[in-house]
Amino acid sequence: MASASLQFFAFILALFGSFGDIAATLLPNWKVNADVGSNIITAITQMQGLWMDCTWYSTGMFSCTLKYSILSLPVYIQAARTTMVLSCILSAFGICITTVGMKCTRLGGDTDSKNNACFAGGICFILAGIFGLVPTLIKGKGDVLKS
Template structure:
């Protein structure tokens, strides 16, 4: 098994990955478009996310509208919502398993069970990464073609 220092470093990276996936799921920065009018006073920045659409006006006004109706959303957006939430949940499970599999923790059983727990945590992280990559790619494809 790797050293405790390497395991703790990997655990911190996994924690940052879970936080990043959660932020990507919640924030409305999936699509950003800026339109400039004839002068700077008419600039509008629009941001679209999985859960809400936001508009920022150059005058400082910021307004967001939630996407309430699930059935009115296109299929790629419904799928992106679902897979991003599943990715966050699976990564959180992987984080708990990784904490149990660390050499420096006293819970989690024997050394051989810690190895199996660490492998399960790694599998959760790989699957969570895949579940995070698919909606991001599909969303990008829908908005660039």
């Protein structure tokens, strides 16, 4: 089993990965279209995400519309939502399990049970990473949201 400082460093990296996973799930930057038009006054940036679509005008106005109906969305967006939420859940579960198995905590009991807890937490993190990668592969070539 690794040293306590290496475990703590890996745990901090896992926390940053979980925060990044949550941010990627919630932010509307999955697909960005910039339309300048004939002059700078009519510039528009459209952002599409899993949960909302946003429009940013050159005048500084910003408006978002939520995607309320799950069943009216295309299948690939429903699948992307599902896998990203599963990724967030698995990474949170991995953080909880790994906290029990780390050497620097007094939770979990003896060395064998701590080793098993760390292994289970690592499996959760690996599965969370795979589920986080699935939406980029759904439509092929990284194009999750269609034009």
